[in-house]
Amino acid sequence: QVHLVQSGAEVKEPGAAVSLSCKASGYTFTNYYMHWLRQAPGQGLEWMGALNPGGDYTNYAQKFRGRVTMTKDTSTSTLYMQLSSLRSEDTAVYYCAREGGEIVTPQKNFDNWGQGTLVTVSS
Amino acid sequence: QSALTQPPSASGSPGQSVTISCTGTSSDVGGNNYVSWYQQHPGKAPKLIIYEVNKRPSGVPDRFSGSKSGNTASLTVSGLQAEDEADYYCTSYIGNIPSYVFGTGTEVTVL
Numbered sequence: 231q232v233h234l235v236q237s238g239a240e241v242k243e244p245g246a247a248v249s250l251s252c253k254a255s256g257y258t259f260t261n262y263y264m265h266w267l268r269q270a271p272g273q274g275l276e277w278m279g280a281l282n283p284g285g286d287y288t289n290y291a292q293k294f295r296g297r298v299t300m301t302k303d304t305s306t307s308t309l310y311m312q313l314s315s316l317r318s319e320d321t322a323v324y325y326c327a328r329e330g331g332e333i334v335t336p337q338k339n340f341d342n343w344g345q346g347t348l349v350t351v352s353s
Numbered sequence: 354q355s356a357l358t359q360p361p362s363a364s365g366s367p368g369q370s371v372t373i374s375c376t377g378t379s380s381d382v383g384g385n386n387y388v389s390w391y392q393q394h395p396g397k398a399p400k401l402i403i404y405e406v407n408k409r410p411s412g413v414p415d416r417f418s419g420s421k422s423g424n425t426a427s428l429t430v431s432g433l434q435a436e437d438e439a440d441y442y443c444t445s446y447i448g449n450i451p452s453y454v455f456g457t458g459t460e461v462t463v464l
Contacts, residue, residue, distance in 0.1 A: 274356065274442060274457055275391070275399065275455045277452060289451065291452055325398060330404060330410075338387035338389070340389070343398035345398055346398055
């Protein structure tokens, strides 16, 4: 079955950058779009961007452009997300998620999720 | 892009039904059929329960159903069970950007 295992919690100072990882297993990594989302404490979900693990396509939410970079390593089926210039409002649980349907027939949903990584931004 | 509007809370007794609305605009909910719903228990990752307005992933009970009319989508949970107590979020794909917008979330309580 599909497993998405994310890296551990991070504590960062304002202005720093954080890099998170998400290791996929149980399916062909390059056949499905992958997404990053986040959820601030007590708040709702927010989409950050998407990546095609089988190609060069990335699409970042307008809010994060210039601060976020999503990459992948197909040899290890691992997705990465770096967020820079951190501020207190970036404190959140960050999730990676697989999009349902293969890349040729995307379903525009998030059918499998990682367990989440808590990022705390504090001085 | 503004968040989709959901009621903050909804409740029902075991066995009853509860319906949650998700109101957007013609650019998101009303503009395509890529509306999905997620169930989230405290401290857990969200779980997909409805996609493309009214389709259920394998393993999701048929007590969960979805619909859409104009710019408003709805999730109905029939035959409420204790384990249905959770937060529920809708989301819509926005094709012309492209991006996704989430709803504000609804806390469902089983009385």
